[in-house]
Every structure is written in C-alpha cells, then in structure tokens.
Amino acid sequence: KNEVEQSPQNLTAQEGEFITINCSYSVGISALHWLQQHPGGGIVSLFMLSSGKKKHGRLIATINIQEKHSSLHITASHPRDSAVYICAVRPAYSGGGADGLTFGKGTHLIIQP
Amino acid sequence: DAGITQSPRHKVTETGTPVTLRCHQTENHRYMYWYRQDPGHGLRLIHYSYGVKDTDKGEVSDGYSVSRSKTEDFLLTLESATSSQTSVYFCAIRSPAGGDAEQFFGPGTRLTVL
Numbered sequence: 001k002n003e004v005e006q007s008p009q010n011l012t013a014q015e016g017e018f019i020t021i022n023c024s025y026s027v028g029i030s031a032l033h034w035l036q037q038h039p040g041g042g043i044v045s046l047f048m049l050s051s052g053k054k055k056h057g058r059l060i061a062t063i064n065i066q067e068k069h070s071s072l073h074i075t076a077s078h079p080r081d082s083a084v085y086i087c088a089v090r091p092a093y094s095g096g097g098a099d100g101l102t103f104g105k106g107t108h109l110i111i112q113p
Numbered sequence: 114d115a116g117i118t119q120s121p122r123h124k125v126t127e128t129g130t131p132v133t134l135r136c137h138q139t140e141n142h143r144y145m146y147w148y149r150q151d152p153g154h155g156l157r158l159i160h161y162s163y164g165v166k167d168t169d170k171g172e173v174s175d176g177y178s179v180s181r182s183k184t185e186d187f188l189l190t191l192e193s194a195t196s197s198q199t200s201v202y203f204c205a206i207r208s209p210a211g212g213d214a215e216q217f218f219g220p221g222t223r224l225t226v227l
Contacts, residue, residue, distance in 0.1 A: 004155075033216070043156075043203060043218040086155065100146045100158035100171055100205075101216065 006087050006104035014112055019074040021107045023087030026068065033101060034061050034072050035086040043086070046072070077111045084108050116140055119204050119219040127227050132191040134222050136204030138184075144207040145187040146216070147171075147179065149200040156203065162187055194226045 003026045013019055023032070034046040047054050047061040049070070054061050058077075063070040074081055088101040116139030126132050136145060147159040158171030160179040168179050176198060178190045191198055204219040 035218075042220045045215045045217065048215050088156070100148065100161050101156075102158075103156040105153065105155040 004087055004089055004102055004104040006085075006107050008107060009105070010108045010110075012110045012112065013077055015078060017077050017111075019077050019081070019109065019111075021072045021085050021087075021109070023070045023072070023104055024068060025070075025087075025089045025102075027089075028092040029065075029068075029089040030092045031090045032063055032070050033088040033090075034070075035088060037084045037086060037106070039083075046085075074109075079111045079113050082110050117204060117206055117217055117219040119202075119222045121222060122220065123223045125225045125227065126194055128195055129193050132194050132224065132226075134189040134202055134204075134224070136187045136189070136219055138187075138206050140206060140208070140217075141184060142206040142208050143184075145181065146205040146207070147177075147187065147189045148203045148205065149173065149198075150203060150221075151200050159189065159202075194224075196226050198224065199226045200224060 005024045007022045031048055031050045033048050035043050036046050037043045046059060049061055049063050058075045060073040072085055084106040086106045087104040090101055118137045120135045144163055146161045148156045149159055150156045157173045159173055159177050160168055160171055162168045162181040165181055165184055168181060180188045202222045202224060205216045207216045208214045
C-alpha cells in the first residue's frame with residue numbers, strides 16, 4: 001500500500017523565515033503534487049513534478065525520485081502563506097492514470113507577523 | 114480558475130436518509146473524482162470516472178455510489194447516510210493530457226449526518 005508521510009505536521013514560524021516542508025512516499029510514482037488549502041477554503045494546486053525542481057515566485061519544490069522524497073520551500077515567508085500544505089502522489093502502477101491521488105495528511109503552517 | 118462547482122455547499126441530514134452531491138464542470142475534462150477529507154486522514158478517494166458511464170471505486174467506496182450520464186456532471190450518492198459519512202467532500206477534475214496532469218478541485222461540500 002502506498003503511504004505518503006509529511007513532516008512536520010505543524011509548523012509555526014516568524015515572518016521572513018525560510019520554510020521547508022518534507023514529503024516521503026513508499027512506492028514508485030508518475031508524479032507528485034503540492035497543494036495548498038487555506039482555512040475553510042478550497043484546495044489549490046501549487047506544483048506538479050516528476051523530477052528535478054520547480055519554482056513559482058517564493059515557492060520552490062524539489063523531488064528526488066531515487067530517495068522517494070520531495071520538499072516544498074517557502075522563501076521570505078509571509079502571514080498570507082499560513083495554510084495547510086498537502087503532498088499527493090500518483091502511483092506509477094495506475095496505468096492509464098485515471099486513478100486518483102494518494103494524499104499526505106498535510107502540514108499546518110502558521111506564519112506570525 | 115477551473116470551472117468546477119459543487120452543490121450543495123453545506124448540508125445537514127439525518128441518519129438513514131439518501132443524499133446526493135453534485136459536481137459540475139465546464140472544462141469538458143474526461144476524468145472526475147470524488148474525495149472526502151477528514152481530520153487525521155487527509156483526502157481519500159471515494160470514486161472516480163474516466164468518461165460518461167465509466168466509473169470505478171476508490172479507497173473508501175463502501176456506502177457510496179456514483180453516476181455520470183453527462184461529461185459535465187458527476188453525482189455522488191449516499192444511499193442511506195450514516196454519521197461516519199460526516200465529512201467534507203471534494204470533487205476534482207483532470208485534463209486528458211498525455212502523462213500526468215494537474216487536478217483542479219471544487220470548493221467542497223460540508224456534509225453533517227446527525
């Protein structure tokens with residue numbers, strides 16, 4: 001069974017700090033997704049990656065396929081970054097890719113001013 | 114934003130009653146998904162669809178059924194709601210692009226079963 005583990009579960013930091021959220025998974029994957037969910041809000045896709053590194057604004061996502069590990073970094077964190085960050089993977093055995101994603105439990109991030 | 118809506122957004126019902134949640138998309142995407150989100154579990158797949166009348170079970174499908182008679186609509190039915198089905202339900206869509214592709218999520222439906 002595919003497991004997706006995120007760490008830390010909760011993170012409180014001061015505005016301006018560099019943030020790292022980690023994700024580990026147990027099976028081969030075709031892609032890994034990072035998602036953001038604000039309190040009471042919907043779920044927004046931040047990144048989808050299958051190798052290397054992607055950057056969007058202050059957000060950076062990296063993945064190491066051999067080690068089955070991904071990190072999400074936030075530079076110059078801001079209170080508006082406060083949200084739940086969710087890692088999700090699509091297992092490589094899903095064939096045509098119609099199967100849904102397998103999700104981690106999320107990391108609750110609070111950035112204090 | 115992807116054109117995906119869910120209705121109702123909030124619902125309170127009693128144990129044993131049938132409930133239908135609707136997901137509607139305007140993107141003409143082939144793949145649609147129903148997930149539930151519960152504290153301590155994260156999101157879990159209930160059912161998915163890969164085309165009109167083509168559906169399959171996910172990880173937590175017991176007590177749920179789905180139907181897709183049109184590309185744009187994917188319905189989730191709880192035949193006889195139970196308190197364990199109190200949850201937030203998210204619909205998602207995915208484009209048919211080759212290889213993997215982003216999933217876009219609806220705003221969610223908060224269901225309470227008393």
